[in-house]
Amino acid sequence: MRNMTALVQNEWLKLTKKKSFWVSPALLVAITGLVTFMLYKFGTDVEEMGSGVAYMAGMLGASGMGQFIAILSVVATSGIIAQEYAQGTIKFLLIRSRSRGEILISKYLVVLLYILMMMAIAAVVLFIVGGMAFGFGGTGEQWIAVLKQATYGFVYSLVYASFAFMIGVLTRSTGVAIGVGLTGTMFGGILIYKDFYKYVLFPNADLSVYGNMGPPLPGMTLGFSILVLVVYVALFLVAGYTVFRRRDVA
Amino acid sequence: MNLEQTNHPNSSQQVSHEQPVLMLDQVTKRIGKKTIVDRLSFEVRRGEIVGLLGPNGAGKTTAIRMMTGLFTINEGDIRIAGQSIRKQFKQAIVHVGGIIENPEFYPYMSGFDNLKQAARMTDNVTDARITEVISLLGLQEALHKKVKAYSLGMRQRLGIAQALLDRPKLLILDEPTNGLDPAGIREMRDYLKKIAQSEGIAILVSSHLLSEVEQMCTRVVIIQNGKLVTEHNIGDPKNATLLPELRIRVDRPSAAVQILKKLEPVQMIEVKEDASELVCRVADADMPTLIDALREADVVVYRIAESKKSLEDEFLQWTGGNQIA
Numbered sequence: 001m002r003n004m005t006a007l008v009q010n011e012w013l014k015l016t017k018k019k020s021f022w023v024s025p026a027l028l029v030a031i032t033g034l035v036t037f038m039l040y041k042f043g044t045d046v047e048e049m050g051s052g053v054a055y056m057a058g059m060l061g062a063s064g065m066g067q068f069i070a071i072l073s074v075v076a077t078s079g080i081i082a083q084e085y086a087q088g089t090i091k092f093l094l095i096r097s098r099s100r101g102e103i104l105i106s107k108y109l110v111v112l113l114y115i116l117m118m119m120a121i122a123a124v125v126l127f128i129v130g131g132m133a134f135g136f137g138g139t140g141e142q143w144i145a146v147l148k149q150a151t152y153g154f155v156y157s158l159v160y161a162s163f164a165f166m167i168g169v170l171t172r173s174t175g176v177a178i179g180v181g182l183t184g185t186m187f188g189g190i191l192i193y194k195d196f197y198k199y200v201l202f203p204n205a206d207l208s209v210y211g212n213m214g215p216p217l218p219g220m221t222l223g224f225s226i227l228v229l230v231v232y233v234a235l236f237l238v239a240g241y242t243v244f245r246r247r248d249v250a
Numbered sequence: 251m252n253l254e255q256t257n258h259p260n261s262s263q264q265v266s267h268e269q270p271v272l273m274l275d276q277v278t279k280r281i282g283k284k285t286i287v288d289r290l291s292f293e294v295r296r297g298e299i300v301g302l303l304g305p306n307g308a309g310k311t312t313a314i315r316m317m318t319g320l321f322t323i324n325e326g327d328i329r330i331a332g333q334s335i336r337k338q339f340k341q342a343i344v345h346v347g348g349i350i351e352n353p354e355f356y357p358y359m360s361g362f363d364n365l366k367q368a369a370r371m372t373d374n375v376t377d378a379r380i381t382e383v384i385s386l387l388g389l390q391e392a393l394h395k396k397v398k399a400y401s402l403g404m405r406q407r408l409g410i411a412q413a414l415l416d417r418p419k420l421l422i423l424d425e426p427t428n429g430l431d432p433a434g435i436r437e438m439r440d441y442l443k444k445i446a447q448s449e450g451i452a453i454l455v456s457s458h459l460l461s462e463v464e465q466m467c468t469r470v471v472i473i474q475n476g477k478l479v480t481e482h483n484i485g486d487p488k489n490a491t492l493l494p495e496l497r498i499r500v501d502r503p504s505a506a507v508q509i510l511k512k513l514e515p516v517q518m519i520e521v522k523e524d525a526s527e528l529v530c531r532v533a534d535a536d537m538p539t540l541i542d543a544l545r546e547a548d549v550v551v552y553r554i555a556e557s558k559k560s561l562e563d564e565f566l567q568w569t570g571g572n573q574i575a
Contacts, residue, residue, distance in 0.1 A: 003373075009370060010370050010371070013367070017358055017363065087357065088351070088352065088354035089354045091318075092367075092412070093371075094320060095343060096372065097340045097372065097373070097416075098340070099340060248320065248321045250320075
């Protein structure tokens with residue numbers, strides 16, 4: 001456990017000590033502020049929104065800032081393995097008394113931490129700017145909606161980040177992982193009305209769809225989607241681990 | 251009896267009961283249909299500096315990658331301090347410090363932060379040990395600079411520092427003097443010798459600079475086409491198959507030859523009339539006899555020099571004159 005904490009600390013430092021690290025959070029803050037301002041100025045009726053907390057709930061999901069967080073998470077995740085190869089530091093990393101499995105887990109845990117951080121940043125900014133635009137009061141019900149939507153947003157980002165993580169392990173290329181990962185997020189909006197498509201990752205990634213409307217495809221339920229996502233994420237991780245564990249590092 | 255033998259008690263005699271620090275046992279690596287390393291076996295013991303030599307594509311780097319767990323092993327096994335790198339990777343690799351190819355670090359972090367990264371991947375490296383290693387390698391001044399601002403020499407030193415952090419039993423260095431200036435090379439060589447002696451660390455060095463290896467190593471292992479060609483001790487008189495070869499310059503070579511031929515312990519090799527030189531082999535202990543005999547016959551001796559066959563000559567002989575990697 002102590003080993004894993006140290007490994008995660010290492011990975012976190014590798015990520016955050018880069019100057020470019022702060023670009024994504026800064027972008028998130030700026031875009032969140034801007035979108036809120038635009039909505040306030042030109043969009044919805046302020047009365048209709050009710051409160052900043054209700055607004056926050058609406059924006060944290062995959063149809064709001066959650067989508068943007070997913071994209072930024074894919075970008076951050078893609079380099080987490082591939083960069084080690086590009087820098088040659090993969091050798092520095094693998095000739096220690098730590099198994100490749102442990103190394104991979106520590107990296108994946110940092111991906112989780114990163115998404116959590118981005119969600120937290122978005123939540124704080126949304127609370128502040130949403131409060132300023134639509135009032136700070138919020139009901140308990142609205143706070144529960146916030147938690148729900150935050151969870152959905154987190155899951156959405158996690159699914160695509162896990163996908164990019166696997167692609168990064170398999171291809172060792174940051175560019176390919178970003179490209180494939182982002183293409184994946186775009187497929188989220190496309191629906192193919194065939195029965196097999198409900199078993200595909202993309203229509204299941206956004207769990208928030210069950211809240212307001214019916215299922216995207218007949219036969220889909222929240223539980224079904226969760227199961228599909230668990231299977232896919234497990235598959236991504238197992239595939240990544242299997243390849244990473246055995247691969248010759250030149 | 252060779253005099254040098256009594257002066258230098260054979261070190262391998264003393265440690266021969268000890269487990270080798272590194273043991274390759276019939277190690278084979280195939281990539282596709284090509285066999286890169288073919289049933290390679292050799293050992294490295296405590297306090298030894300062993301050079302791994304071979305022409306281009308001989309399999310040196312592949313062998314080193316297998317020792318450090320970067321490459322899988324098809325057949326055979328590698329044991330480090332008795333632990334199998336295949337079956338007990340963590341227990342085996344914990345004894346190894348290494349630089350594989352170039353010393354690579356996170357360029358956007360300081361040297362110190364990079365050492366901390368390495369330290370966090372070990373079980374018992376304290377901050378005091380980090381400080382110790384830093385001063386050992388004279389890294390104090392560059393410590394808080396970003397690694398991307400380091401010269402190759404500095405990076406190389408930082409590489410040694412990270413390799414030594416966890417007090418390894420075996421240091422594996424791939425081309426350690428690559429990119430160093432002559433002063434840096436000398437410093438590195440002296441430093442490696444020092445730690446091999448004082449801490450008893452076994453060091454395996456791959457290098458293409460043969461003269462480097464000759465000056466630094468106690469033994470060389472030569473491989474070609476993935477196979478062991480020969481193992482050779484450097485400067486170990488007991489293992490020298492021949493007596494030292496001497497070139498003696500005199501005023502009357504033909505007269506001198508007649509005298510030396512009568513001396514039992516002297517093996518004449520040739521006479522170079524035009525250079526007024528004799529080439530012969532003689533043990534150190536018999537040298538005074540030789541000199542006395544020449545003096546009695548009034549032969550004037552101008553110069554006596556040991557004619558050393560360089561490692562390079564031998565290397566070319568062993569590997570059939572292939573180009574050196």
